[in-house]
Amino acid sequence: MSETRIHQEYVVSGNNFASAGSASEEVKSTLKKIGVASSDIRRVAIAMYEGEINMVIHAGGGVATVDIYLDRVEIVLADKGKGIENVELAMTPGWSTAPEDIRALGFGAGMGLPNMKKYTDEFSIESEVGVGTTVRMTIRFG
Amino acid sequence: MAERKIKCVLDEKALHTVMLDPDKCVGCVTCMKRCPTEAIRVRGGKASVAYERCIGCGECVRLCRHHAKLPAHDSWDTLGDFRYKIVLPPPSLYGQFNNLEDIDIVLNGLLAIGFDEVYEVGQAAEYVTDATKTLMQYGGIESPIISTACPAVVELIMMRYHNLAGHLLNTLAPVDAAAKLAREAAIARGIPAEDIGVYFISPCPAKVFALKMGFGVERPYVDRVLSVSDAYMRLVPAMAALTDIKKMSKMSSTGLSWGISRGEANATEELKTIAADGIEQCVAILEALEDGGMQDIKFIELNACVSGCVGGVMNVENPFVARSRLHYLTRKLKNAPNRMDDIGKTADYFLWEHDPTLKDVFKLDDNRLAAMAKMIEMDSIFETLPKVDCGLCGAPSCSAFAEDLVNGVIPHDTKCPRLGENKEGGK
Numbered sequence: 001m002s003e004t005r006i007h008q009e010y011v012v013s014g015n016n017f018a019s020a021g022s023a024s025e026e027v028k029s030t031l032k033k034i035g036v037a038s039s040d041i042r043r044v045a046i047a048m049y050e051g052e053i054n055m056v057i058h059a060g061g062g063v064a065t066v067d068i069y070l071d072r073v074e075i076v077l078a079d080k081g082k083g084i085e086n087v088e089l090a091m092t093p094g095w096s097t098a099p100e101d102i103r104a105l106g107f108g109a110g111m112g113l114p115n116m117k118k119y120t121d122e123f124s125i126e127s128e129v130g131v132g133t134t135v136r137m138t139i140r141f142g
Numbered sequence: 143m144a145e146r147k148i149k150c151v152l153d154e155k156a157l158h159t160v161m162l163d164p165d166k167c168v169g170c171v172t173c174m175k176r177c178p179t180e181a182i183r184v185r186g187g188k189a190s191v192a193y194e195r196c197i198g199c200g201e202c203v204r205l206c207r208h209h210a211k212l213p214a215h216d217s218w219d220t221l222g223d224f225r226y227k228i229v230l231p232p233p234s235l236y237g238q239f240n241n242l243e244d245i246d247i248v249l250n251g252l253l254a255i256g257f258d259e260v261y262e263v264g265q266a267a268e269y270v271t272d273a274t275k276t277l278m279q280y281g282g283i284e285s286p287i288i289s290t291a292c293p294a295v296v297e298l299i300m301m302r303y304h305n306l307a308g309h310l311l312n313t314l315a316p317v318d319a320a321a322k323l324a325r326e327a328a329i330a331r332g333i334p335a336e337d338i339g340v341y342f343i344s345p346c347p348a349k350v351f352a353l354k355m356g357f358g359v360e361r362p363y364v365d366r367v368l369s370v371s372d373a374y375m376r377l378v379p380a381m382a383a384l385t386d387i388k389k390m391s392k393m394s395s396t397g398l399s400w401g402i403s404r405g406e407a408n409a410t411e412e413l414k415t416i417a418a419d420g421i422e423q424c425v426a427i428l429e430a431l432e433d434g435g436m437q438d439i440k441f442i443e444l445n446a447c448v449s450g451c452v453g454g455v456m457n458v459e460n461p462f463v464a465r466s467r468l469h470y471l472t473r474k475l476k477n478a479p480n481r482m483d484d485i486g487k488t489a490d491y492f493l494w495e496h497d498p499t500l501k502d503v504f505k506l507d508d509n510r511l512a513a514m515a516k517m518i519e520m521d522s523i524f525e526t527l528p529k530v531d532c533g534l535c536g537a538p539s540c541s542a543f544a545e546d547l548v549n550g551v552i553p554h555d556t557k558c559p560r561l562g563e564n565k566e567g568g569k
């Protein structure tokens with residue numbers, strides 16, 4: 001028998017700040033319905049939201065795939081954006097290429113990727129300039 | 143697999159939040175579609191509330207053009223229940239009267255219509271603000287601190303935002319603080335405890351419910367909760383007939399402004415605060431807070447009603463009119479707020495007496511695997527539905543209809559009436 005899984009997919013549209021966070025909102029609602037601990041929900045929420053907003057700001061949108069299992073959630077954020085030249089640098093807290101107009105909106109503090117890593121149990125990022133970026137995260141329920 | 147049904151029975155909330163006048167309800171689904179917790183269903187052409195999900199915000203009362211939704215409260219006849227009657231007028235009450243120049247006119251009017259003593263909730267709010275400032279420094283509450291003055295918002299957090307519970311300001315609501323102080327003082331003056339009845343004049347069903355059940359308190363401090371409109375009808379002629387106006391008010395502008403959105407947040411004197419009003423905006427703030435936002439903010443005031451408590455659904459006046467009147471009246475009051483020191487109290491006196499409990503009303507099943515199975519079934523049902531959220535089935539959205547099916551709230555063979563196979567829909 002295959003593992004019970006709730007599969008969800010969200011299209012995150014680029015440069016639409018108003019819609020950023022809606023995938024996170026739906027995932028939170030599902031996790032609450034299946035009784036996941038609130039501290040775990042919060043970790044998922046932060047990681048999802050930061051990932052969504054990165055796709056909006058830096059990649060012109062993308063797709064969030066969320067698989068919820070009994071003991072964990074696996075999130076894949078894939079975009080076909082401009083990619084990241086130096087992933088290691090991008091992971092540095094406070095490092096950001098967000099333009100001024102976006103910082104003025106309160107985004108681009110350079111804490112997104114570091115926080116996604118911090119709040120998840122598994123984190124990986126693959127990126128190729130001109131091709132796109134894929135972030136994979138797993139959060140295990142405590 | 144344990145079947146979990148949404149209760150549609152009369153329990154405490156049925157008695158203390160909103161009731162339906164079935165003769166007036168035409169089943170138009172307006173209230174159902176706008177309920178922030180999706181607590182309403184239309185069955186047999188009439189709106190029914192799953193009270194375990196009701197937060198008492200009064201949105202359905204506000205929206206129903208047929209006046210079929212009635213906020214619950216105690217009747218004016220309950221004034222006969224106690225020998226010594228203490229009344230607690232909330233700041234929002236003063237916004238109900240046209241051309242009011244002096245708050246003392248309202249306070250004297252309250253004595254004229256049968257109360258023996260008045261204690262302003264606004265005065266108690268100032269002590270709560272004072273306690274809040276202490277807690278913000280030493281209280282160990284997670285930042286940003288979320289106000290607990292609006293019980294509709296607090297109820298929503300207890301139901302849906304469990305991971306924000308650590309942010310809640312653990313002070314008594316100003317009305318409870320007022321009741322505690324007034325009762326204590328009356329007893330100290332030798333009035334027998336059993337003779338004392340504390341009455342609140344409520345702007346909303348959320349406060350009626352919170353006070354009846356007691357929130358953060360060992361037992362309710364308020365004995366009866368009356369409605370603003372009942373008081374208004376009696377106050378207007380009594381105020382007009384006053385010949386002698388005693389100086390009574392002790393409240394400053396700080397306490398009065400608690401009746402409007404931003405009042406409490408400004409009173410903290412923190413530089414970075416948020417004050418959101420209207421339940422949709424409150425939800426947006428709570429969602430963003432869960433996602434890790436607003437870390438630079440120190441205090442968040444959330445009012446379910448637009449404009450704050452002047453927007454409460456049991457008031458008589460338009461929220462924006464009432465709000466402008468409160469602004470006008472604040473200029474007439476002293477600026478220096480009442481301090482806990484003045485009455486020899488410390489922050490401890492104003493703290494919750496016990497922590498409120500979280501509520502699990504959205505969980506599909508206590509067993510996570512069973513809940514997941516329901517979720518998967520829900521998703522597959524949802525895929526077959528028109529996804530137009532028309533409300534014809536008696537549920538507020540296609541996904542709520544799917545959820546009702548898997549929860550066994552409606553018979554498992556109920557069809558979407560829009561798909562045409564079965565003209566009955568929900569019953």
Ligand SMILES: Nc1ncnc2c1ncn2[C@@H]1O[C@H](COP(=O)(O)OP(=O)(O)O)[C@@H](O)[C@H]1O
Nearest residue numbers: 054058059090096097098108109110111112113
């Ligand atoms: N999906 C993405 N596509 C392209 N570049 C990205 C993506 N996600 C992150 N980056 C790059 O990594 C940097 C750091 O990201 P992050 O830590 O989230 O900070 P911020 O988004 O505040 O700039 C960004 O400024 C951006 O240059």
Ligand code: SF4
Nearest residue numbers: 167168170171173206
């Ligand atoms: S708004 Fe609700 S209570 Fe009022 S008539 Fe419509 S369905 Fe009935």
Ligand code: SF4
Nearest residue numbers: 292346446447451454
């Ligand atoms: S904002 Fe005030 S009037 Fe409105 S529900 Fe909350 S406590 Fe009641």
Ligand SMILES: [Mg+2]
Nearest residue numbers: 053054112113
């Ligand atoms: Mg980012």
